[in-house]
Amino acid sequence: MYNDNPTIAFEPKKIDESKQGDVYFDEFNKDPNAKHFYIESYGCQMNFSDSEIVASILSKAGYAPTRNMEESDLILINTCSIREKAEANVRQRLHIFNKLKKTKPAVLVGVLGCMAERLKTKFLEEEKIVDIVVGPDAYRDLPNLIAGAEEGDRGINVLLSREETYADISPLRLASNGISGFISIMRGCDNMCSFCVVPFTRGRERSRNPFTIVAEATDLVNRGFKEVTLLGQNVDSFKWENPETKEIVNFAQLLEMVALIHPDLRVRFSTSHPKDITDEVLHTIAKHENLCNYIHLPVQSGNSRVLKLMNRTYDRKWYEERVEAIYRIIPDCAISSDFITGFCTETEEEHQDSLSIIRQSKYTMSYMFFYSERPGTLAARKYEDDIPLAVKKRRLAEVVQVQSEVSHQHNLNDVGKTFKILVEGDSKKSDQDFKGRTGTNKMTIFKKKPGVKPGDYVFVKVTGTTSATLLGEIIEQ
Numbered sequence: 001m002y003n004d005n006p007t008i009a010f011e012p013k014k015i016d017e018s019k020q021g022d023v024y025f026d027e028f029n030k031d032p033n034a035k036h037f038y039i040e041s042y043g044c045q046m047n048f049s050d051s052e053i054v055a056s057i058l059s060k061a062g063y064a065p066t067r068n069m070e071e072s073d074l075i076l077i078n079t080c081s082i083r084e085k086a087e088a089n090v091r092q093r094l095h096i097f098n099k100l101k102k103t104k105p106a107v108l109v110g111v112l113g114c115m116a117e118r119l120k121t122k123f124l125e126e127e128k129i130v131d132i133v134v135g136p137d138a139y140r141d142l143p144n145l146i147a148g149a150e151e152g153d154r155g156i157n158v159l160l161s162r163e164e165t166y167a168d169i170s171p172l173r174l175a176s177n178g179i180s181g182f183i184s185i186m187r188g189c190d191n192m193c194s195f196c197v198v199p200f201t202r203g204r205e206r207s208r209n210p211f212t213i214v215a216e217a218t219d220l221v222n223r224g225f226k227e228v229t230l231l232g233q234n235v236d237s238f239k240w241e242n243p244e245t246k247e248i249v250n251f252a253q254l255l256e257m258v259a260l261i262h263p264d265l266r267v268r269f270s271t272s273h274p275k276d277i278t279d280e281v282l283h284t285i286a287k288h289e290n291l292c293n294y295i296h297l298p299v300q301s302g303n304s305r306v307l308k309l310m311n312r313t314y315d316r317k318w319y320e321e322r323v324e325a326i327y328r329i330i331p332d333c334a335i336s337s338d339f340i341t342g343f344c345t346e347t348e349e350e351h352q353d354s355l356s357i358i359r360q361s362k363y364t365m366s367y368m369f370f371y372s373e374r375p376g377t378l379a380a381r382k383y384e385d386d387i388p389l390a391v392k393k394r395r396l397a398e399v400v401q402v403q404s405e406v407s408h409q410h411n412l413n414d415v416g417k418t419f420k421i422l423v424e425g426d427s428k429k430s431d432q433d434f435k436g437r438t439g440t441n442k443m444t445i446f447k448k449k450p451g452v453k454p455g456d457y458v459f460v461k462v463t464g465t466t467s468a469t470l471l472g473e474i475i476e477q
């Protein structure tokens with residue numbers, strides 16, 4: 001069956017408001033006279049992580065968060081530009097905000113993030129209800145822009161920076177379950193994949209001071225968190241030079257620094273670029289039990305000619321070698337991927353190569369998209385978007401189908417095995433069951449047991465599987 005909205009990681013995903021701030025709401029500004037802000041986040045995890053930085057900045061400027069849009073004085077939307085559909089969703093939300101603004105004219109509307117950066121002043125021209133437009137590197141200027149907007153000015157700051165990493169800002173965990181937290185370790189991207197808008201919306205790549213990363217992770221551990229995910233568009237190219245000693249910290253070393261904070265802290269990371277993932281990183285993962293055996297290694301296409309047009313800078317052979325190295329050095333590792341179907345000039349045979357690499361790499365899952373041309377990117381300037389939409393969608397359906405078969409087989413192979421699982425909370429379907437993930441990032445459902453609570457580790461024996469999740473029972477706690 002074709003699914004118009006296939007497995008999606010980076011398409012708009014609204015913060016689950018029922019959870020928003022449940023754990024850490026009391027950390028926010030509690031001044032009874034404080035104004036309130038309401039924030040919605042779309043796009044990738046980096047955007048969600050940025051919203052937590054924005055919340056921190058606003059809290060210091062006298063604003064308290066609210067889950068209720070009607071009650072707010074300031075509505076913010078943190079936007080994504082990765083595909084046309086992501087932008088269309090933002091426009092729809094702006095119409096909803098517009099309705100509210102008609103009944104409450106004093107409320108301010110701010111657009112943040114990648115779409116703000118891409119459209120710049122055009123946003124103010126196109127969407128009359130928008131009061132402020134702020135790009136990803138300019139969030140420190142928010143209080144200033146808001147003050148101006150309160151006086152009736154429409155403000156914009158979309159300056160990109162070569163240095164900004166918000167290293168000193170302690171994010172306010174807006175949507176946290178109190179168990180898992182995200183930490184941005186770098187910003188921007190220098191890769192220039194021809195289809196991708198991110199280098200234009202997020203600017204140059206820069207790595208954050210690793211000692212501030214360790215401090216943030218340690219703080220989370222002290223507050224009872226059990227899992228951190230280190231975020232960047234290309235984490236394997238993390239590179240920080242100590243300005244005094246000139247010593248370099250690379251990604252493998254950073255992973256080790258974070259792994260050593262506490263043996264009970266699970267460490268995940270995303271995203272790895274196939275051209276940059278080194279054996280040193282793989283050996284580091286193999287060495288530390290708390291570095292999860294799971295690597296998100298987006299291939300985009302299984303065909304070398306298409307990869308060249310995409311400017312991914314690796315070919316199929318290189319990718320296959322990296323996958324072999326992962327399974328050799330970390331035999332139990334799970335690998336997941338991203339795919340784009342119907343990229344410019346892709347033939348049917350080349351599309352078949354994407355299907356075969358799913359089987360060959362044995363991905364546990366993939367995020368799959370059809371190509372969406374983005375204005376200003378290399379591909380938009382150089383190549384014709386010549387694959388008809390119906391063909392792009394049919395190829396996407398085929399990729400989705402093969403991936404679901406491979407995922408299912410992978411899950412079947414797990415039946416009978418025992419995994420250490422971090423309990424995350426009640427399963428969606430039943431409050432008699434818990435959910436939690438394996439180190440390999442597979443969601444697992446199992447019956448509750450007295451004495452076991454969210455945040456605990458348990459050993460679960462897998463007894464069965466549905467297409468996307470494992471089913472099991474606790475054998476040891």
Ligand code: SAH
Nearest residue numbers: 010195196233271298338339369370371372
């Ligand atoms: N930095 C990550 C990807 C970030 S964007 C990496 O290099 O892997 C997330 C995913 O969105 C990409 O992996 C790609 O599969 C998809 N994507 C990016 N631009 C796209 C476009 N123009 N059309 C369709 N999908 C796109």
Ligand code: SF4
Nearest residue numbers: 189191192193196198
């Ligand atoms: Fe985009 Fe490529 Fe950078 Fe990923 S590595 S963010 S796909 S340019």
Ligand code: F3S
Nearest residue numbers: 043044080081082114
């Ligand atoms: Fe979207 Fe920007 Fe992330 S374009 S995917 S929110 S970096």
